[in-house]
Amino acid sequence: MKLRPVAADKHSCECGDACETTQPAIEHAEGERFSWLVSGMDCAACARKVENAVRKLDGVNHVQVAFATEKLTVVARSDIREQVEKAVQQAGYRLQGENAPTQVSPSRLQENLALILLIVMMSISWLLEQFNHPFGQAAFIVTTLVGLWPIARQSLRLMRSGSWFAIETLMSVAAIGALFIGATAEAAMVLLLFLVGERLEGWAASRARRGVSALMALKPDTATRIVNGERQSVMAQQLRPGDTIEVPAGGRLPADGRLLSPFASFDESALTGESLPVEHITGDRIPAGATSVDRLVTLEVVSKPGESAIDRILTLIEEAEERRAPIERFIDRFSRIYTPAIMLVALLVAIVPPLMVGAAWLPWIYKGLTLLLIGCPCALVISTPAAITSGLAAATRYGALIKGGAALEQLASVQQVAFDKTGTLTLGLPNVTGLYPLPGTDEATLLTLSAAVEQGSTHPLAQAILREAQARRLTLPATSAQRALAGKGIEALVNGQSVRLSSPDKLPDMQLDEALQAEILRREERGETVIVVLRESLAIGAIALRDTLREDAREAVAALRELGVQGVMLTGDNPRAAATIAGELKMDFRASLLPEDKVNAVIALNQRAPLAMVGDGINDAPAMKAATIGIAMGSGTDVALETADAALTHNRLGGLVQMISLARATRANIRQNIALALGLKAIFLVTTLLGITGLWLAVLADTGATVLVTANALRLLRQK
Structure with missing residues (x-):
């Protein structure tokens, strides 16, 4: 149930009667969940008063009051809404039921x-x-x-x-x-x-x-849904994935959507801090709360009620x-x-x-x-929560989400930052720069077999190979028995033959002839990543790919050095390609790392000085957990975002510098x-x-x- 606040007299902050903090985390608490919005809280300690009042009730497994969103969440063994409302009222605060009429806020005079x-x-x-x-x-x-x-x-x-x-x-x-x-x-x-x-x-x-209030107001209450060519005005909560909606010029998206119109520009500044409109084409995903800048657009809803980009940010704030x-x-x-x-x-x-x-x-x-x-x-009592609440609120304006005071305090102590390479320091959109078939194989065959094996993979290198095959209009054969080889490559059966794509350093030298090894060495020295293609365990050629640095990577790493924070790159890529990227950024690096190697590297670095790990992939999640604090790029996987203690929603590395500076200022x-x-x-x-x-x-x-x-x-x- 979702409830709205009513007007109530303001009360002063708590003077020392703090609540216990040993209760289980709300996501692990068992029972039925209820939520309200509370009115009348002046500071974070007021939230403790409400928690104290509700925690004493029989049957309550967990209680949490998020001061920033004024939300009370209770997990209980049975329906105790009436007792909760009575307890909160006795403590001097008020809740409003779902169907109760919304009361007008009192005037300044009142x-x-x-x-x-x-x-x-x-x-x-x-x-x-x-x-x-x-x-x-x-x-x-x-x-x-x-x-x-x-x-x-x-x-x-x-x-x-x-x-x-x-x-x-x-x-x-x-x-x-x-x-x-x-x-x-x-x-x-x-x-x-x-x-x-x-x-x-x-x-x-x-x-x-x-x-936070401004963030909650970003989503419009109503939406225009198109059903069989007819326009219907519906409540935003009625939208479901697959619905088609229209948003006029200057209108905000009521839910996350996939753009159906050919082209449009969106103002996403309220969510990401990006001041310039962002251009999107058909198929791009647009977050709820974004504003269509110059035209009427049609989108397909892709988020369920309560699961849009704005809802996820609000949830993170509450959990923080x-x-x-x-x-x-x-x-x-x-x-x-x-x-x-x-x-x-x-x-x-x-x-x-x-x-x-x-x-x-x-x-x-x-x-x-x-x-x-x-x-x-x-x-x-309010000295710390007042500063932390302000710090967290300031961070959201710059597109940074920090999951709570503990993460903010850890971030302030960071002296090193470990970066994943692909998708973090680089755009994560590599392109094929060269095809090198061995005698007996041509470029088309080499690319066709490689793309066939990579079908269905979401890895950036796989996507680059598939894009190249599509650009050359190659027809891909069916594959079977596809399986990923963690940290080593991928293989599948193509036309009954085993085809494997692997990193050169994961293969015995005897599998590669001297000419191919020489070509691989030349490409890697240029900072390119090389993939060897094997058919029936015999090398038939190699594919070279190159990722590009993010525009702000050099500036961000340099700014971190000015803060006294040293950067290090952790990558599964080969040492020569890694050295090229690291050289451009003037930073240390560790290369040819499997996921478990990244964890070991993070643990070792963390023992020297507090370390932040920045990444965007599933394979980065264990390393993020091992670091003092994990930071996810907003374009990363759900696993990385869930694991991280903070996230950069706008994908700008400059936000990392702002985040650390803000954490230090908060401390x-x-x-x-x-x-x-x-x-x-x-x-x-x-x-x-x-x-x-x-x-x-x-x-x-x-x-x-x-x-x-x-x-x-x-x-x-x-x-x-």
């Missing part, structure tokens, strides 16, 4: 009504205090009670749902304590500053989610939030101990001096309440945020114990730290 009311009451109280002290005190008490009511109510809700040490609890205790000791003006000021900070957090949250950075998990655990400890210290500060040395009660109770607010770890941002959060607390802790600062400065310090941390994290959205 959203800020409580804050405006408190500001007005605070101003009136201050004016009364100037002219009549008793009336002013009474007004401040009323102002405090009005501001305290929603906060105390939310505190009780969170306690019932399992969040005992939220900021609402600390604020309520501090405000009530201030009233009891007669600090009425400061009690009211504490609540006013708290609401100001809350609104700023809500604004920051909406900024951080704006990129489950993969939290190690530092974020540490701060979560730390804050669970820190918050109750601060409450205990504040209590001791309030009672120990009066009891032990006979000090006056009111000044030390005041200091204890001030310390309570200073100690709130709100800024510390620096996190350190700055932690320093800000702890530094301000340390300063005000000392000044409070010395009697220099009071309650309102304490909450200003806490709110100020939260705002500074959030604003600093938002700088990542402008990262170049």
Whole structure:
């Protein structure tokens, strides 16, 4: 079930009551799956509150809240939708059912009504205090009670749902304590500053989610489907693979489609970061959300509902939030101990001096309440998720998908990058550059047999041979018993004879005559890849192919060197061809590698320094897993994309440089945020114990730290 959010009051972020992170990954959880969209979350810690509330329900196997997409997913042994909705409502948030009418979002005036009311009451109280002290005190008490009511109510809700040490609890205790000791003006000021900070957090949250919201809005709700020549307007969710749709000039694709029109240009910038329109011809696959630039186009739908390019990106974003950075998990655990400890210290500060040395009660109770607010770890708790959310959102704008905070942190530590050659450093579209038949065989026969064996293969070299045969209009005979020889070649029976295509270095020298070996050597020294063709175990010739470097490969590798990141090429190609490509890029290389050899090479390199493995094929997946972090090219296989910790959706290697730079900027941002959060607390802790600062400065310090941390994290959205 898919549900839409309704308007709800905003709530502040969690102050330390983090959830457990040991539950099984959602894809492995057993049971029935339910999902909703949640409203009212201001920061990533608010998502923890919702998780805490739902996790306590009987029958829940897994619960996950993705803050970026505001999605709650629950896996349970039975239908517990009603209990989930009740638990979330008790925690102060709201869900909307699938068939419920969509409610209009509140206006800015409605959203800020409580804050405006408190500001007005605070101003009136201050004016009364100037002219009549008793009336002013009474007004401040009323102002405090009005501001305290929603906060105390939310505190009780969170306690019932399992969040005992939220900021609402600390604020309520501090405000009530201030009233009891007669600090009425400061009690009211504490609540006013708290609401100001809350609104700023809500604004920051909406900024951080704006990129995801824009992505969700890329798909139109309706589509024009053509059935028997007639046009029908249907909901996008009704489209199925095989349907024919029309998209007008300026219209967006509601699903992934295969172009049926002869030619068209599409703006794919929202998905890939590519600023220029991309030209496509008949048969090309176009992602959902792309815009037809200049003409009406006809396409065949190729994606199921919920499985388009946009849906897959949103799914990755949701899954990314489950993969939290190690530092974020540490701060979560730390804050669970820190918050109750601060409450205990504040209590001791309030009672120990009066009891032990006979000090006056009111000044030390005041200091204890001030310390309570200073100690709130709100800024510390959101320091990491705020930066990571901003970093992940910024990455999507450049066509980079990073699967969570853990991957972002690993990426920041990378000092080496291992590249697969074909399809990564090169375009993966090699062309046949020469046919070299031995005596007794002609070029047509050599190419016909080779293409026959390669029929059905998706390997780039196989596709090049098939394209060459098609260009020469050769008729291919039927084959049987086709089988791939992992890392060595492919063979099949053609007209009853065994035909094998193999790399020269995988054959005994005795199978190749001197003339053919000399020709192979010359071609490989030029950077070409050579395939030997054997019939009945006898060589009948060779085919030379050459791939071309990506346009931005040299620039990207050079930019990585400037970042202090060394590149190395790992390829199954022969050493001479690999050396030519590596020489052009001025990088180290390992050649003639089988998939298991790539894994061993990655493990060895990874032991020297953190390594990222970039690839696009099934054979790259094991090496990606062995590296510190795996990065897939967007044009790669599904296996590579699933295995990778990050992906370059636009296939530009320059995005790798942007990705690493952004990860390092995010790491620096996190350190700055932690320093800000702890530094301000340390300063005000000392000044409070010395009697220099009071309650309102304490909450200003806490709110100020939260705002500074959030604003600093938002700088990542402008990262170049």
